[in-house]
Amino acid sequence: MKPVNIGLLGLGTVGGGTVKVLKRNADEITRRAGREIHIGVVAARDLNRSRICDTAGIRLTTDPYEVVTDPGVDIVVELIGGLEPAKDLVMRALDAGKHVVTANKMLIALHGNEIFAKASEKGRMVAFEAAVAGGIPIIKALREGLSGNKVEWLAGIINGTCNFILTEMREKGRDFRDVLKEAQALGYAESDPTFDVEGIDAAHKLTILASIAFGIPLQFDRVWTEGISSVTSLDVAYAETLGYRIKLLGIARRAEKGIELRVHPTLIPERRLIANVNGVMNAVLVKGDAVGPTLFYGAGAGAEPTASSVVADIIDVVRTLTSDPENRVPHLAFQPEAISDIPILPIEDIETAYYLRLSAEDRPGVLADVTRILADHNISIEAIIQKEPPNGESHLPVIMLTQKVQERKLNDAIREIEALPVIGGPVKRIRLETLG
Amino acid sequence: MKPVNIGLLGLGTVGGGTVKVLKRNADEITRRAGREIHIGVVAARDLNRSRICDTAGIRLTTDPYEVVTDPGVDIVVELIGGLEPAKDLVMRALDAGKHVVTANKMLIALHGNEIFAKASEKGRMVAFEAAVAGGIPIIKALREGLSGNKVEWLAGIINGTCNFILTEMREKGRDFRDVLKEAQALGYAESDPTFDVEGIDAAHKLTILASIAFGIPLQFDRVWTEGISSVTSLDVAYAETLGYRIKLLGIARRAEKGIELRVHPTLIPERRLIANVNGVMNAVLVKGDAVGPTLFYGAGAGAEPTASSVVADIIDVVRTLTSDPENRVPHLAFQPEAISDIPILPIEDIETAYYLRLSAEDRPGVLADVTRILADHNISIEAIIQKEPPNGESHLPVIMLTQKVQERKLNDAIREIEALPVIGGPVKRIRLETLG
Numbered sequence: 001m002k003p004v005n006i007g008l009l010g011l012g013t014v015g016g017g018t019v020k021v022l023k024r025n026a027d028e029i030t031r032r033a034g035r036e037i038h039i040g041v042v043a044a045r046d047l048n049r050s051r052i053c054d055t056a057g058i059r060l061t062t063d064p065y066e067v068v069t070d071p072g073v074d075i076v077v078e079l080i081g082g083l084e085p086a087k088d089l090v091m092r093a094l095d096a097g098k099h100v101v102t103a104n105k106m107l108i109a110l111h112g113n114e115i116f117a118k119a120s121e122k123g124r125m126v127a128f129e130a131a132v133a134g135g136i137p138i139i140k141a142l143r144e145g146l147s148g149n150k151v152e153w154l155a156g157i158i159n160g161t162c163n164f165i166l167t168e169m170r171e172k173g174r175d176f177r178d179v180l181k182e183a184q185a186l187g188y189a190e191s192d193p194t195f196d197v198e199g200i201d202a203a204h205k206l207t208i209l210a211s212i213a214f215g216i217p218l219q220f221d222r223v224w225t226e227g228i229s230s231v232t233s234l235d236v237a238y239a240e241t242l243g244y245r246i247k248l249l250g251i252a253r254r255a256e257k258g259i260e261l262r263v264h265p266t267l268i269p270e271r272r273l274i275a276n277v278n279g280v281m282n283a284v285l286v287k288g289d290a291v292g293p294t295l296f297y298g299a300g301a302g303a304e305p306t307a308s309s310v311v312a313d314i315i316d317v318v319r320t321l322t323s324d325p326e327n328r329v330p331h332l333a334f335q336p337e338a339i340s341d342i343p344i345l346p347i348e349d350i351e352t353a354y355y356l357r358l359s360a361e362d363r364p365g366v367l368a369d370v371t372r373i374l375a376d377h378n379i380s381i382e383a384i385i386q387k388e389p390p391n392g393e394s395h396l397p398v399i400m401l402t403q404k405v406q407e408r409k410l411n412d413a414i415r416e417i418e419a420l421p422v423i424g425g426p427v428k429r430i431r432l433e434t435l436g
Numbered sequence: 437m438k439p440v441n442i443g444l445l446g447l448g449t450v451g452g453g454t455v456k457v458l459k460r461n462a463d464e465i466t467r468r469a470g471r472e473i474h475i476g477v478v479a480a481r482d483l484n485r486s487r488i489c490d491t492a493g494i495r496l497t498t499d500p501y502e503v504v505t506d507p508g509v510d511i512v513v514e515l516i517g518g519l520e521p522a523k524d525l526v527m528r529a530l531d532a533g534k535h536v537v538t539a540n541k542m543l544i545a546l547h548g549n550e551i552f553a554k555a556s557e558k559g560r561m562v563a564f565e566a567a568v569a570g571g572i573p574i575i576k577a578l579r580e581g582l583s584g585n586k587v588e589w590l591a592g593i594i595n596g597t598c599n600f601i602l603t604e605m606r607e608k609g610r611d612f613r614d615v616l617k618e619a620q621a622l623g624y625a626e627s628d629p630t631f632d633v634e635g636i637d638a639a640h641k642l643t644i645l646a647s648i649a650f651g652i653p654l655q656f657d658r659v660w661t662e663g664i665s666s667v668t669s670l671d672v673a674y675a676e677t678l679g680y681r682i683k684l685l686g687i688a689r690r691a692e693k694g695i696e697l698r699v700h701p702t703l704i705p706e707r708r709l710i711a712n713v714n715g716v717m718n719a720v721l722v723k724g725d726a727v728g729p730t731l732f733y734g735a736g737a738g739a740e741p742t743a744s745s746v747v748a749d750i751i752d753v754v755r756t757l758t759s760d761p762e763n764r765v766p767h768l769a770f771q772p773e774a775i776s777d778i779p780i781l782p783i784e785d786i787e788t789a790y791y792l793r794l795s796a797e798d799r800p801g802v803l804a805d806v807t808r809i810l811a812d813h814n815i816s817i818e819a820i821i822q823k824e825p826p827n828g829e830s831h832l833p834v835i836m837l838t839q840k841v842q843e844r845k846l847n848d849a850i851r852e853i854e855a856l857p858v859i860g861g862p863v864k865r866i867r868l869e870t871l872g
């Protein structure tokens with residue numbers, strides 16, 4: 001089957017990330033989509049930007065209108081951001097019969113109603129997963145995964161810049177202005193940070209989430225929007241004293257007389273999972289009447305996390321173009337003929353760290369014997385603690401954490417340790433994963 | 437358009453929940469699916485079970501074969517669980533040209549390869565979101581939302597019974613046997629708890645997740661499976677001393693020479709979000725090469741959370757049967773003609789709790805004046821703390837948390853407080869949400 005041809009608008013951070021992911025995972029993506037995805041043409045304002053990624057085999061142009069009217073392009077991917085010329089390009093792409101994938105939250109929040117009407121008229125898809133919360137598939141979750149629910153409310157940490165600033169203020173007692181400067185230096189905040197710190201970016205995203213959750217039109221101008229520039233390190237500290245953390249939340253709630261739609265700094269109890277979402281990470285908490293509370297967490301920005309959503313949208317469109325509807329998504333995600341026979345490893349071949357608990361006689365040299373055996377098997381120790389022996393027992397519990405090692409090697413070492421006369425009973429072993 | 441007709445197999449906890457959600461949210465669901473969903477017939481072993489939910493307008497039968505061969509049924513929803521007759525019923529439903537939705541993890545883990553082959557042959561859909569992690573749309577996230585990624589590994593808390601037991605052991609220092617008995621009394625564990633506590637249920641779910649993540653066949657018999665019955669409260673406490681929590685994890689990892697597929701108790705650093713998933717809740721952490729770490733959290737079992745996924749699958753099928761492929765999922769989740777004009781509330785109409793910080797002269801009676809004003813406006817106070825005045829200042833900071841109140845009322849009260857001569861400068865106000 002003929003590859004699907006992508007025309008890309010914009011070769012900034014996200015554009016470059018999208019090219020990288022499509023190229024690096026081409027094999028995996030073809031196995032999932034059932035068809036090759038080929039980047040035919042990329043429009044970039046400055047062709048020197050093409051050095052951001054490998055553009056071999058891709059036609060480059062400085063004229064985005066060349067891309068949206070190219071008869072060979074099936075899907076236009078809009079990653080230039082801002083309102084114009086993005087809007088005009090998207091409308092022209094739809095007029096030319098292209099499907100559109102976009103990461104442009106402002107465009108969707110402000111002009112989505114018009115764009116979707118045009119798409120319906122033309123029988124074309126406009127996908128925008130990347131417009132909200134970067135790599136978190138929250139649009140898909142709300143639109144499809146939770147579609148049986150009446151959504152009661154949702155609350156999201158949907159601006160990574162603000163979450164980074166608030167996290168630093170809390171963890172280090174620093175001031176807003178001070179952390180903002182660092183965020184700018186790190187590239188987490190723009191040189192004009194207004195959109196992020198005054199909550200406007202979060203309000204764009206909340207507009208989109210609320211519309212999908214409640215079935216209401218996109219109405220950005222109705223969102224109450226307060227940023228974090230007035231939050232002081234003092235307030236952050238007092239909140240913590242009382243068991244709360246301050247987060248910039250986008251909140252949409254179905255109240256008795258209407259919908260609440262608001263972005264503002266918010267105290268939330270520190271025991272909530274979402275209160276522990278730190279740094280630039282994003283999370284959206286959705287309360288459905290059937291499912292109860294659900295939370296979706298991940299990177300809210302950055303080249304490849306955002307590209308993850310852009311590429312997922314491209315695959316969604318390709319699957320629709322390629323299969324009969326019943327086979328749009330293969331049961332096991334990959335096309336049946338593309339299932340791999342890569343082997344499952346026996347447990348002795350896995351590598352992980354371990355918690356070991358053993359019962360040792362309380363006398364000198366015992367620890368030396370045990371650690372010697374581990375060293376002989378090239379097993380590094382991360383921590384050791386000895387506990388008092390339980391009442392009336394002559395053996396004391398020794399707990400060790402190892403570094404990563406192959407289970408076979410560990411088993412060999414454990415057998416030797418258990419054979420030591422000073423060790424009582426079997427060694428207790430629990431695997432340890434840092435999940436980092 | 438003619439309603440889609442559902443035939444339901446099984447009227448236990450999940451079956452009853454599914455009927456309830458479909459009926460309660462019928463309007464919302466029709467607005468999303470573009471078509472009415474009607475439950476035509478339900479098969480239950482014991483027709484007295486029908487009292488679990490309102491079955492008005494539904495034909496009841498004790499013969500499930502009547503359902504799968506009923507020419508009026510479009511979608512068969514299999515919620516009886518176990519291998520037989522569930523497998524035979526699903527195969528016959530496919531033979532009869534029905535689409536199938538199932539919550540049966542054991543059936544999919546053990547016979548999915550065969551069932552999916554039959555479905556492909558017949559051009560029918562088999563949907564199974566509810567088979568893994570209850571209400572969390574993790575199948576959709578892996579199969580579609582993260583489809584641009586090469587999945588590096590995933591790790592899930594996918595058995596609520598075990599997570600409840602381990603949480604109780606940690607929080608209260610209780611023993612495994614003791615908590616298990618309570619879990620059985622609460623209905624969180626079966627009278628024969630082997631499937632849950634020995635990790636078999638988690639292994640069924642891991643089999644499915646791994647297959648979708650890596651594009652490998654379902655191979656339950658290759659999963660290394662260890663349960664939690666050997667975890668002692670001593671180990672839980674020692675792990676905590678070292679900064680770790682013990683969770684039963686299902687882990688699938690792409691290693692150099694193959695795939696690791698294992699269920700076992702695991703120490704994980706307590707600072708990880710997933711380490712803070714407590715009680716019967718589930719969570720799946722997925723590490724993709726582009727998106728980085730993502731986490732999906734929610735209820736892993738129970739009548740309505742599981743029904744949430746069953747109904748989402750039904751809507752998925754109905755959307756495919758109803759629309760041309762390009763319009764399968766409406767841009768804003770709801771059909772364009774079903775968008776509601778429910779109003780967005782002005783900020784003065786919202787209700788929330790508040791953090792207030794004011795600067796008060798350090799002399800008797802000031803607090804009394806402030807709290808009197810709040811009481812006059814019917815605003816209840818949740819907490820008050822006074823801090824030492826900063827060096828050389830005559831005013832001291834007073835921090836208050838209010839209970840929920842309408843913002844208009846609070847604004848009135850704040851205006852009065854600010855007019856008190858003993859109060860210096862404006863009252864700082866930050867909204868507070870418990871997100872409970």
